[in-house]
Each structure stands twice: as structure tokens, then as C-alpha cells.
Amino acid sequence: xxxxxxxxxxxxxxxxxxxxxxxxxxxxxxxxxxxxxxxxxxxxxxxxxxxxxxxxxxxxxxxxxxxxxxxxxxxxx
Amino acid sequence: xxxxxxxxxxxxxxxxxxxxxxxxxxxxxxxxxxxxxxxxxxxxxxxxxxxxxxxxxxxxxxxxxxxxxxxxxxxxxxxxxxxxxxxxxxxxxxxxxxxxxxxxxxxxxxxxxxxxxxxxxxxxxxxxxxxxxxxxxxxxxxxxxxxxxxxxxxxxxxxxxxxxxxxxxxxxxxxxxxxxxxxxxxxxxxxxxxxxxxxxxxxxxxxxxxxxxxxxxxxxxxxxxxxxxxxxxxxxxxxxxxxxxxxxxxxxxxxxxxxxxxxxxxxxxxxxxxxxxxxxxxxxxxxxxxxxxxxxxxxxxxxxxxxxxxxxxxxxxxxxx
Numbered sequence: 001x002x003x004x005x006x007x008x009x010x011x012x013x014x015x016x017x018x019x020x021x022x023x024x025x026x027x028x029x030x031x032x033x034x035x036x037x038x039x040x041x042x043x044x045x046x047x048x049x050x051x052x053x054x055x056x057x058x059x060x061x062x063x064x065x066x067x068x069x070x071x072x073x074x075x076x077x
Numbered sequence: 078x079x080x081x082x083x084x085x086x087x088x089x090x091x092x093x094x095x096x097x098x099x100x101x102x103x104x105x106x107x108x109x110x111x112x113x114x115x116x117x118x119x120x121x122x123x124x125x126x127x128x129x130x131x132x133x134x135x136x137x138x139x140x141x142x143x144x145x146x147x148x149x150x151x152x153x154x155x156x157x158x159x160x161x162x163x164x165x166x167x168x169x170x171x172x173x174x175x176x177x178x179x180x181x182x183x184x185x186x187x188x189x190x191x192x193x194x195x196x197x198x199x200x201x202x203x204x205x206x207x208x209x210x211x212x213x214x215x216x217x218x219x220x221x222x223x224x225x226x227x228x229x230x231x232x233x234x235x236x237x238x239x240x241x242x243x244x245x246x247x248x249x250x251x252x253x254x255x256x257x258x259x260x261x262x263x264x265x266x267x268x269x270x271x272x273x274x275x276x277x278x279x280x281x282x283x284x285x286x287x288x289x290x291x292x293x294x295x296x297x298x299x300x301x302x303x304x305x306x307x308x309x310x311x312x313x314x315x316x317x318x319x320x321x322x323x324x325x326x327x328x329x330x331x332x333x334x335x336x337x338x339x340x341x342x343x344x345x346x347x348x349x350x351x352x353x354x355x356x357x358x359x360x361x362x363x364x365x366x367x368x369x370x371x372x373x374x375x376x377x378x379x380x381x382x383x384x385x386x387x388x389x390x391x392x393x394x395x396x397x398x
Binding site for chain 1: 124128129131145212213214215217219221222223225226228298299319
């Protein structure tokens, strides 16, 4: 299952999300939206909002650093 | 469930800089210390509110560093003591049981001889029509987190404090233009940040709208404009693509209140500022959830250290009689 994190380097919850995924040895695409307008548009399109981070887990979208939801969705991997 | 017989001398609820500093100091005083923090986007992470600050220039010993770097340094310092345990768990209840305190988290229960509430604050929401509807659809609370999304856009910033000014400066790095919308006559940041704001005003990057309130937020899918309670440039409508809110914080003190800790009118923990004691023996407070008007990382850290010393006194003198 493909995991993608949309965020920035300065957002604390983006940092925490990346740490959480690394801690659980989950491979993920790390998209810095500051570097890509196209990625920003994709993030807004798939999440319908503008908050960070957005995590796409095989098409299921998690808004924000929601550890419980991340655990649930990643357990199904 | 962990072993309930494992008793801590000092349980700290909250892992912002006040809580982490208290943990470090508690360990130095020989207290077996547990510090509980909870991380979620809607709450403050370990490290606390300072992690949402771009640049810290007023913490002695560091000329300039990010809030996250400061929090990490204090966390690392606390963790360097074997007597300190820091866990990411959400506390749901605190109860007095004979001489001790039971601290229940979502999955565990811990017993402590003393308690420190360093539970911090949450952002105060702007309560106007459209603010909930457009949250994360243009309405945001963390400039450091979300400013990059507003590159070359026109944004508003509601507030006039030092934090609001710092947020406006972060936004000005990304946005085309930032309107500071402030209810008072003149924004009131620290003079150094006021100067920085006016440097941006001079080049047209920031414009300040004083004596104004946002009455309503309007848009379709995302925010498009706000309605002000007075005319600005001949209209009460101000076209914006983002609106950041920096109108202060609300103390997170429900756990303390439920235990019987006295709070002031603002819901902040009333402390004896010499000792960081609350009205309840063995219960202390520190940081932004407490009733000091000047809330800074350095003052929260000081209150945490004071609380650790008072907890040490309590454990060694009061409990041992």
C-alpha cells in the first residue's frame, strides 16, 4: 500500500508524522508542498482542505497527525 | 495495564517546556518522575506551544533558534536523567487516593505522590459565522504550519499581540500581502517585533487595520472574503484567501478543576507564585495554564523548576512527617 505525506519542513505535526512513520518502519513518499505547486493542488484536491499534514494511505486520507487513525489504517496494510 | 505498585514521586501532566524543565529538575532532586504528554494535531505536541514558534530570540543562552529546537533541547536534557520517564499518553482523569494521586491515561494508570499540572493552552477560536465552516479552508491558527500554502496570496491575521505580530511576519515571508486586523487602537507586540512589522508596512507587505473586528467569513469552497465591522478603504468587505487567528489561548485546566484545584475567572490555575503550589497539598501548577500574566517559555520553565523543588519538599518533609 502506497503511503504519501504532504506537508512542509516547518510544520511540527508534519515532523511528528514523519517521525511516527519512520518509528513504525513505514516507507512513505515525503512531499514538501513548498517545493511543488502541483503537489499542493493535489493535496487540496484529495483532502478538500488546506491544513497540514495530509497523509494518503492507499487512497484513504488522514487529516492532521492523528496517530490512532494512522495506526488503524496502517494495521490493514 | 502497568504495574500499579510502581509509584512515582512526581507526575507531570503536560510535556511543554514547563513540564519538561520540571522533569529535569525533579530528577536532579532525586524524584522518580513521570512526564505525560499527548500529541495530536488538535492538541499541543511534546514540546508544547513553543514548537509552533518560528524563531525564539528571548531564551537566555540561545541568541536565535527555532521553538522546536528549544523544546528538543529541553526534552533531551530531561531524558538524560534516568529518573525521568516521558510518555506520549493522554491523561483522562486525576484522582486523590488517600495520600497519593491516581493518574489515568487512555490505557494505563499511574500512582504519584505529587502532581504538577503543566497542561498548557489551546488556541482561542474566532467565534463568528463562517469560522468553523472555513477552518482549514482558509481559516488557520498556526502560521508556522500553514503559511507556505498562502504563497503569493492575500491573507488576514486577526490579533494584535506579540504572537500575532510574529505570525504576521512569518506570513509576510510567503504571502503577497498581510492585513493585520486588530480590535484595538494599536497592535502591542514587543518593540523589536513592532519595528519589524513596521518595516514590512513601509514596503507595503503588511497593512494594519486597527479598531476593526471580523464579523463574518464568507466564501464558497474556500474563504473568499471577510466582513469587517467598519469600513476600510470604503468597504466593509475585505477580499482574502486566508485568515489566520491569533487572539490568544484558553488554559487547558479541566483535569485540574475536576480534582478541586482553584481556578481564576479566566480558567487559569491559581498559584502561590513563591512555590508554584495550588490550593491542594501536593498539587502544583506551571506554565501557560497558570495565572501569571506574563507567559513566556522562560517563565514557564522557572515555574516548573519551582514546582519540582516544592514537590521535593513535600515528598521529603510533609509526607515523611
